Amino acid sequence: MGLELRRDKNHNLRSKWWYGRYIINGKRHFTNLGIEVKGNAPESLRKRGDMAFECSRTLAEAKLKELVSEAHSRKTAAHHLEELYEIKAGEGIEQVPLTEMEMRWEFLPAKKPRTEQATKAQKTNIRQFREFMNERYPSVQNMSQVTRPMVLAWLTSLNERKLSGASYNVKLSVMRGLFEQLGPEAGILKNPFAGIPYRSLKTVHRQPFTEKELNAILENCDAIIRPVVLVGMCTAMRRGDCCKLKWESVDLRNGFISVKTSKTGEMAEIPLFPILRAELENRPRNSEFVFPEAEEMYRTNVHGLTWRFKKALKDAKIKNTQSDNENASVKASVKDFHSLRTTWITMALTAGVPMELVRRVTGHSTVEIVLKHYFRPKREEFRHALESSLPKALTGGIEERFDLPQAVLGIGEEMESLTPEELTKKFKALVAKVADMTDAEKEAAVLAA
Structure with a gap:
């Protein structure tokens, strides 16, 4: 068991995080401890650094001991759980690798058929969670190994990226549902996403063009x-x-x-x-x-x-x-x-x-x-639409709404009985009426026609 720093060929730090290496039941583990390296790092960990560096080293050592202790406890608990499961079910617990999450999700039942666009988006969210786990906790290989602190660390990383509330909630929702539905077959004792609240939303609506x-x-x-x-x-x-x-x-x-x-x-x-x-x-x-x-x-x-x-x-x-x-x-x-x-x-x-x-x-x-x-x-268009549609008793006697298609049909029916001068007069009046119409009324006239 020991601490490590990731360096390049020139001995410069490649990562700002402390890493730990340990062995559990003959299996080697190498993981990001989530403790940031502070101060000036010496050329070798056999030497002492400045005070800030040594403080961060102490924190990293404590974290590594905690992880090893937790790994031993989890291994023992998992062993007992498997024995109990085998006694009751006559078969061992299946482990679902993180690498299979996208594929497993695609076969889960859904309330309604998933579109190609939605499927691609959700599988991307699952893949991004898997990539986070691989980077921060490389020793975690199966879904049953994902713990609440790991999930909270992932959510913290989403907040640091300043994702919108809607994007944050979608990612949380898809991972919570995935672990909930696969829990029984993946050996998950408790869903690590359960009970985590969604972020409050401040919806930004698209605005129409003029x-x-x-x-x-x-x-x-x-x-x-x-x-x-x-x-x-x-x-x-x-x-x-x-x-x-x-x-x-x-x-x-x-x-x-x-x-x-x-x-x-x-x-x-x-x-x-x-x-x-x-x-x-x-x-x-x-x-x-x-x-x-x-x-x-x-x-x-x-x-x-x-x-x-x-x-x-x-x-x-x-x-x-x-x-x-x-x-x-x-x-x-x-x-x-x-x-x-x-x-x-x-x-x-x-x-x-x-x-x-x-x-x-x-x-x-x-x-x-x-x-x-x-x-x-917009307020003015909304007001005009209401005044044009509501009874005159409510709008204060505004003139009746002009029905362009009906007006055109009316002139057509009268054409044979009108003189050229009368027909010209009616068309001029119609043109004037159309000129006074709002864009919304013209749009409505086109739809009605």
């Missing part, structure tokens, strides 16, 4: 990202669904896109607006994907798409795209590609489009999700 900003973004997109952005603007689809859109999901004859969303697995049915329909009609069909270049980039270099959209925002001179949280290591985006989805939903609901139609387009399963995360009207 009509002027949408036009500016389109004008500054490059050839790869522009059609993807156009789809996002007109359909409220997520970026991945836009990039992976297939021709089989596009019905140009009836003017609809029908896709199963990658995140929720819900079916979304989206009408094709004229600007998007014209874009799709002019695209070549040389792949199963509508945008093969974007699909390849999403699959092989998703950061390239992120960079392109950020550049378009910058060139369009759109400001305040990130939250003002100074304590976060990475500031959350409040205006990014996903804001196109927020924009569509906000404009639709503000204009009076029924919630059921909005959910049919977005693929959301509940009203609460739409209202909580996506409905972000």
Whole structure:
């Protein structure tokens, strides 16, 4: 049993941590003790260093003794547990290596089918925990060897990285669930993640773009990202669904896109607006994907798409795209590609489009999700939408809401009975009415038509 420092060939420290080496039942162990090396380290541990160094050496020696004592106790307890288990079950306890955690998780039952995106994200969280354990506690090979102090050390490392509350909670949740479900077959006496509280959340919501900003973004997109952005603007689809859109999901004859969303697995049915329909009609069909270049980039270099959209925002001179949280290591985006989805939903609901139609387009399963995360009207637009929709008794006698499609149909029905002068007068009045409409009302008129 002894302490060690990790040095390079020039005898300089390669790590700021003390390491310990010991043997339990003939098996050698080498582990990071979690004690930081202080002061000036001598060339050899046979020599004494300064006071700060010797203090850290004393702490490391105490930690090593504690680990060895704990290892002996754990070995004895594990031996008794295995004997008891064998007597009752007639078989030995299976040990689940940390290296198998990702694979084992994938076969665990879930409340609903996991999407490819969610599976990749969760397996990444498990892998990162395994890599932390391998770096800090290399002697730990099986899940049953993971202790509460090790878990707390991992959570502390997440806090030091200044992860958002949401990211922290997701990582804690997936590891807690993994150890809970695999516990009986992995010989885990008590889930080391049990009872650890989640962090309180301060949700940062995406903000919608204005009509002027949408036009500016389109004008500054490059050839790869522009059609993807156009789809996002007109359909409220997520970026991945836009990039992976297939021709089989596009019905140009009836003017609809029908896709199963990658995140929720819900079916979304989206009408094709004229600007998007014209874009799709002019695209070549040389792949199963509508945008093969974007699909390849999403699959092989998703950061390239992120960079392109950020550049378009910058060139369009759109400001305040990130939250003002100074304590976060990475500031959350409040205006990014996903804001196109927020924009569509906000404009639709503000204009009076029924919630059921909005959910049919977005693929959301509940009203609460739409209202909580996506409905972000600005105060003036919100006020005008309410005044346009509520009875005059509540709004103070505001004139009735102008129904553009009905007005156009009305003129069409009267055309044969009107003189050219009367028809011109009615069209001028209609143009004036349209000029007074808000962007939200125009959007609603397009949807209604």
